[in-house]
Amino acid sequence: MYKYDVYDQQIVNERVAQYRDQVQRRLSGELTEDEFRPLRLQNGLYMQIHAYMLRIAVPYGLLSSKQMRMFAHIARKYDRGYGHFTTRQNIQFNWIKLEETPDILADLASVEMHGIQTSGNCIRNITSDEFAGVAPDEIVDPRPYAEILRQWSTFHPEFAYLPRKFKIAISGAAEDRAAIAVHDIGLSAIRNAQGEIGFRVLVGGGTARTPIIGSEICDFVPWQHMLTYIESIMRVYNQYGRRDNMYKSRIKILVKALGIEEFRRQVEADWADIKGGPGTLTVEEVKRVAEYFAPPGYEVSAEKDPALDLFKEQNKAFADWMQRNVRPHKMPGYAAVLLSLKKTGVAPGDVTADQMDRIADMADRYSFGELRATHKQNLVLADVKQSDLVSLWKEASAHGLATPNIGLLTDMICCPGADFCTLAFARSIPLAKMISDRFDRADFLHDIGEIELNxxxxxxxxxxxxxxxxxxxGVDKKDGGEWYQVSIGGAQGNQAAIGKILGPSFNFQQMPEVIDRILQVYLRERLEEEPFIDTVRRIGVEPFKEWVYATPIEADDSVDKTNYGFMEKPDHYTVQRKSRL
Structure with a gap:
């Protein structure tokens, strides 16, 4: 993985010193909250309902065991003993004291980490495929290009104050595992007819208030011109993106307003002036960065392990884990292993300090001291010998990290919601726990197969x-209750799509029954072994809508809210929820 040089380290150290002075001035009253707010956000510090939240950058999801142990240290010393991995391949700590944040950032700097550009109207953390470098379907390892993008975008003076936050994702494989279609810019590595490497570029994707699948702006940008082409996209957006309305300030709104043809014309016109300029990548530069991502010292190993097959036959739990949590590896005798952070009863993406230490140990023992965070809120040990899989499974199981549910219903993506976030209308974590409790039956989950519930x-x-x-x-309703809107048919990957809304919203206690009715339609209508998403595409949304709304769904008043992480809302909840971080 990439290692800081003296310049990287100096930049981060100086930022910590600068921020320490800013915090002291805030605590002394020299800076008002309005003055301090942009300064803390530049370092990833948010004001949430109960405390400050610190977001730490994990570039393209890649971590060392040393960095994971630092997370464990921060969780114990400065938080409440856990951290939360996000859909941006970052980690957040939700119970932070302002006066301790400079010390946290100093601790992070000692292991080559920071919170810079995890907030604000700038280019955020570059995300990528969690199986980069090991996937059998890989066209090119995207990590060197992701690192080049990280270095280029960090403190870029022209793009420090964009109209709105900006997110870039890059995939190097035939199958998109980085959700590039719902990013401001999505890059997909391809080969042209001559076998040359380049990138298909999507622009204007995103979710939030206006969910849009990105439009193709160029079907092939040679790798040498990746940076200059992205720079031209950014310059057009920076000049013409709306700054008068934050809800219409993302690049997707500009692309939609201009149309992709006109947007492309303006980008191409700008690119003509800088193509071939200082931002052009060279073989030497890409090779220099790629050396940080050289393959580890793989051992020559047999592709099949008879002992492994025998253990699978004798142990169903292990066989289920192998089926759901283990992925192919381009090197014979190796596998990539997903550690599930979705054990029933635990908030999706949450990891305790003790688990972090154990994960770091497992990374050292089984995966060359490295691991990856996924945008689906799990972790990956990317280079595990097949002969070590049984030992790894036993160790992961002992620490609650081997739930065999990757890709299944209980492998939910879930934001912190209104238990923490000042912007949320409804709570996510309690609902995720309630749904997991309802459907946590291994045979049932494996029978219904892959379903992504986000x-x-x-x-x-x-x-x-x-x-x-x-x-x-979660949706905002005037009665002050918690209400949820449901959609089906969304997808990421090569067939990315925005889901269609079923109809009127439901309250918290109705939601498990809503999910149950959706699954009933699927089980009734699916063809043999047909995945859920294929059934939805074949029959459409109407059969699901008809059955979900066929009879009233009674709220289950017997639900004990204390079992689902409900917290009493502080008196200032409504005021803070409508504030901007």
């Missing part, structure tokens, strides 16, 4: 609900 507490859609096979989003 959940957000508000229209900002941090939980990617619009591209969930089943999407749930």
């Amino acid at each position: 959940m957000s507490g508000c229209v900002n859609a941090c939980g990617h609900n619009h591209v969930g096979h089943i999407g749930i989003i």
Whole structure:
């Protein structure tokens, strides 16, 4: 993985010193909250309902075991013993004291990490495929290009104050596992007819208030010109993106207003002036960065392990885990392993400090000291010998990290929701727990197969609900209760789509029955072994809508809210919820 040079380290160290002075001035009253707010946001510090939240950048999801142990240290010393992995491949700590944040950032700097550009109207964390470098279907390893983008975008003076936040995702494989179609810019590596490497570029994708699948702006940009082409997109957006209305300030609104043809024309005109200029990548530069991502010291190993097959036959739990949590590897004798952060009863994406330490140990023991965070809120050990899979499974099981549910209903994407976030209309974590409790039956989950259930507490859609096979989003209603709108048919990947809304919203206690009725239609209508999303595409939304609304859904008043993480709302909840972080 990439290692800081002296310049990287100096930049981060100086930012910590600068921020420490800013915090002292805020605590002394020299800075008002309005003056301090943009300064803290530049370092990833948000004001939430109960405390400050600190978001830490994990570039393209890649972590060392040393960095994971630092997360464990921060969770114990400064938080409440856990952290939360997000859909941006970052980690958040939700119970932070302002006066301790400079020390946290100093601790992070000691392991080459920071919170810079995890907030604000700038280019955010570059995200990528969690199986980068090991996937059998990979065309090119995207990590060197992601790192080049990270270095280029960090403190870029022209793009420090964009109309709105900006997100870039890059995929290097035949199958898109980075959700590039719902990013401001999505890059997909391809080869042209001559075998040359380049990138298909999508622009204007996103979820939130206006969910849109990105439009293709160029079908092939040679790798040498990746940066200059992206720069031209950014310059057109920076000049013409709306700044008068934050809800219409994203690049997707500009692309929609101009139309992709006119937007492309303006980008091409700008690009003509800078193509071939200083931003052009060279073989030497790409090779220099790529050396940080050289393959580890793989051992020559047999592709099949007879002992592994025998253990699978004798142990159903292990066989289920192998089926759901283990992925192919381009090297014979190796596998990529997903550690599930979706154990029933636990908030999706949450990891305790003790688990972080154990994960770091497993990374050292089984995966060359590295691991990855996924945008679906799980973790990956990317380089595990097949002969170590049984030992790894036993260890992961002992620490609650081996739930065999990857890709199944209980492998939910879920934002923190109104338990923490000042913007949310409804709580996500309690609902995720309630749905998991209702459907946590292994045989049932495996029978219904792959279903992506994504959940957000508000229209900002941090939980990617619009591209969930089943999407749930909290909506604002005047009665002050918690209400959820449901969509189906969304998808990410190569067949990305925005889900269609079923109809009127439901309250908290109705939601498990809503999910149950959706599954009933699927089980009734599916063809043999047909996945849920294929059934939805074949029969459409109407059969689901008819059955869900066929008879009234009674609220289950017997639900004990204390079992689902409900918190009493502070008196200032409404005021803070309508504030801007």
